[in-house]
Amino acid sequence: MNTAAIISSLIEQRFLPQGGLRQVFLVACGGSLVDMYPANYFLNSEATTLHSYMMTANEFVYAAPKTLGKQSLTIVCSHGGDTPESVAAAKLAQSRGSVTVTLTHNEHASLINFSDSNLLYAWGEDSQVINNPMAIILSLCVEALQQSEGFAGYSDFLTGMTQIDEVIAKARRQVQARSAAFADRYAQESLFYILSSGASYGHAYGFAICSLMEMQWLNAASIHSGEYFHGPFEVTDATTPWILMINEGRTRALDERARSFLQQYGEKIEIVDARELGLGVVPASVVEYFNPVLFYSVMCEYRAALAQVRQHPLETRRYMGQVAY
Amino acid sequence: MNTAAIISSLIEQRFLPQGGLRQVFLVACGGSLVDMYPANYFLNSEATTLHSYMMTANEFVYAAPKTLGKQSLTIVCSHGGDTPESVAAAKLAQSRGSVTVTLTHNEHASLINFSDSNLLYAWGEDSQVINNPMAIILSLCVEALQQSEGFAGYSDFLTGMTQIDEVIAKARRQVQARSAAFADRYAQESLFYILSSGASYGHAYGFAICSLMEMQWLNAASIHSGEYFHGPFEVTDATTPWILMINEGRTRALDERARSFLQQYGEKIEIVDARELGLGVVPASVVEYFNPVLFYSVMCEYRAALAQVRQHPLETRRYMGQVAY
Numbered sequence: 001m002n003t004a005a006i007i008s009s010l011i012e013q014r015f016l017p018q019g020g021l022r023q024v025f026l027v028a029c030g031g032s033l034v035d036m037y038p039a040n041y042f043l044n045s046e047a048t049t050l051h052s053y054m055m056t057a058n059e060f061v062y063a064a065p066k067t068l069g070k071q072s073l074t075i076v077c078s079h080g081g082d083t084p085e086s087v088a089a090a091k092l093a094q095s096r097g098s099v100t101v102t103l104t105h106n107e108h109a110s111l112i113n114f115s116d117s118n119l120l121y122a123w124g125e126d127s128q129v130i131n132n133p134m135a136i137i138l139s140l141c142v143e144a145l146q147q148s149e150g151f152a153g154y155s156d157f158l159t160g161m162t163q164i165d166e167v168i169a170k171a172r173r174q175v176q177a178r179s180a181a182f183a184d185r186y187a188q189e190s191l192f193y194i195l196s197s198g199a200s201y202g203h204a205y206g207f208a209i210c211s212l213m214e215m216q217w218l219n220a221a222s223i224h225s226g227e228y229f230h231g232p233f234e235v236t237d238a239t240t241p242w243i244l245m246i247n248e249g250r251t252r253a254l255d256e257r258a259r260s261f262l263q264q265y266g267e268k269i270e271i272v273d274a275r276e277l278g279l280g281v282v283p284a285s286v287v288e289y290f291n292p293v294l295f296y297s298v299m300c301e302y303r304a305a306l307a308q309v310r311q312h313p314l315e316t317r318r319y320m321g322q323v324a325y
Numbered sequence: 326m327n328t329a330a331i332i333s334s335l336i337e338q339r340f341l342p343q344g345g346l347r348q349v350f351l352v353a354c355g356g357s358l359v360d361m362y363p364a365n366y367f368l369n370s371e372a373t374t375l376h377s378y379m380m381t382a383n384e385f386v387y388a389a390p391k392t393l394g395k396q397s398l399t400i401v402c403s404h405g406g407d408t409p410e411s412v413a414a415a416k417l418a419q420s421r422g423s424v425t426v427t428l429t430h431n432e433h434a435s436l437i438n439f440s441d442s443n444l445l446y447a448w449g450e451d452s453q454v455i456n457n458p459m460a461i462i463l464s465l466c467v468e469a470l471q472q473s474e475g476f477a478g479y480s481d482f483l484t485g486m487t488q489i490d491e492v493i494a495k496a497r498r499q500v501q502a503r504s505a506a507f508a509d510r511y512a513q514e515s516l517f518y519i520l521s522s523g524a525s526y527g528h529a530y531g532f533a534i535c536s537l538m539e540m541q542w543l544n545a546a547s548i549h550s551g552e553y554f555h556g557p558f559e560v561t562d563a564t565t566p567w568i569l570m571i572n573e574g575r576t577r578a579l580d581e582r583a584r585s586f587l588q589q590y591g592e593k594i595e596i597v598d599a600r601e602l603g604l605g606v607v608p609a610s611v612v613e614y615f616n617p618v619l620f621y622s623v624m625c626e627y628r629a630a631l632a633q634v635r636q637h638p639l640e641t642r643r644y645m646g647q648v649a650y
């Protein structure tokens with residue numbers, strides 16, 4: 001995806017005549033919203049004047065921030081491209097004068113009707129993660145920052161984008177045996193807690209709501225590693241499983257603290273450590289933003305193994321697409 | 326609390342010489358972070374140039390945004406005032422040149438050592454909610470917006486602040502019987518999902534992590550009403566209880582949609598409706614920001630009733646303050 005060209009064209013033709021790009025709105029639902037978390041975290045961390053918002057689509061539709069307007073870039077992602085709230089969000093954004101960039105896997109998506117620039121993305125086992133929505137959205141936001149106010153880690157980020165697919169391919173092989181063991185050990189569990197921090201907190205949430213609740217009908221909750229010690233840790237005991245994704249980068253200390261506590265007071269602890277999985281080859285200035293890209297792919301192995309052992313296919317739904325809502 | 330005078334003094338003496346107030350950082354842990362959610366939601370909704378960030382304290386300490394500096398107001402809240410991460414956050418903020426406003430219930434708090442302006446707040450059954458941290462922090466942010474770029478709903482907000490304590494007193498009486506019935510019905514449950522949207526989503530999270538996980542050692546998870554339909558709803562069945570807080574104001578439609586679905590496909594549904602509890606007297610332009618203030622007080626009745634029936638006092642901890650972590 002040539003995200004640099006897309007952003008430079010929009011800045012030149014659409015934003016500069018309005019005084020420049022001021023806000024980025026990241027709007028989607030469920031798994032697609034999860035894919036936006038790293039970009040929002042990145043902009044909040046690195047931007048000085050560009051303002052980032054991340055909202056679930058229907059809240060954006062009913063309670064759009066006042067600032068949404070001609071200096072706003074609204075990025076909307078929907079895999080099927082016909083999620084009504086996401087389509088309505090893109091329509092609302094355009095009606096307020098915002099530029100919309102949409103991402104979908106469906107070339108006939110309704111979403112494209114409200115798009116100033118649409119990205120048809122790759123999906124599936126054989127696609128490179130840099131062509132999947134999480135990396136594309138992050139890349140769009142890196143370009144938006146670089147081209148509006150500059151980003152010191154820009155060239156390091158481009159380096160990371162050339163490295164991440166190889167890191168992931170190796171990591172997926174590395175977790176084959178342990179994800180199978182995980183599935184065997186936890187096949188009978190009904191509730192999982194998922195912990196992480198920094199750019200990866202969104203994927204902790206995503207693994208809970210998409211991989212476990214939606215795809216396995218299992219109870220689940222995400223907890224930020226920093227928040228764990230301020231309430232949630234009181235439920236830690238020998239009976240409930242915890243999955244902890246340990247980041248490489250600035251927030252690693254938060255995850256390591258959670259690991260120490262869990263290993264002392266819990267019994268069912270699954271650790272997925274980005275450092276041990278080789279993410280450290282990515283330049284230090286940007287490595288933290290690549291954690292969730294790695295974790296997404298690696299955790300796909302865990303959920304596939306669990307689905308197989310539980311004989312509950314990942315595609316089975318009882319409500320989504322089955323009943324009216 | 327004279328939040329107007331505090332903000333005007335800081336703007337005049339500290340921010341104007343630096344070019345004005347540009348960012349607000351809302352930093353705390355657990356229940357105190359929950360108290361900041363409405364203020365963050367408010368600034369994201371209403372501000373055009375002021376940028377708001379909300380972060381758990383340890384993530385702020387390890388991964389503070391680049392923009393933190395002399396044009397930043399950092400608000401740090403800690404009930405006991407000695408939470409190490411929160412104290413470190415205030416210290417870091419000052420070291421970066423940010424002005425700090427701290428809130429605590431402890432006049433000897435370490436937090437005060439790193440405070441440019443400290444607010445000792447009231448707490449307990451006999452305190453007015455407008456003197457509790459959630460309302461104080463919201464009020465500080467309303468003042469920050471009004472005094473930096475203006476806020477059209479300002480006088481309506483002040484009206485709401487004069488009304489909310491009476492609304493709450495009436496609502497607490499109104500839920501006495503139903504919170505007792507709730508406790509009787511759900512005394513044996515081990516897992517609750519908590520739904521809400523808009524300014525109240527933070528309190529859905531707070532009820533899950535503080536009231537249930539921390540104070541009752543019960544499993545719990547918060548789900549945004551808009552996100553419910555994009556994954557989480559697949560676990561809806563006759564066995565798991567859902568508590569839905571329905572907002573008055575812009576995001577009400579999201580909560581009502583969740584109610585319809587839950588009533589059709591779930592069995593154990595507890596509805597707490599701000600409209601039915603009388604919040605509609607607050608001016609429409611600002612009513613949504615008062616929902617979580619109401620819900621906090623009302624849900625205290627529910628958790629107290631549950632604690633009594635379960636014979637698990639709200640103060641009992643196995644880890645917090647009991648072991649090293």
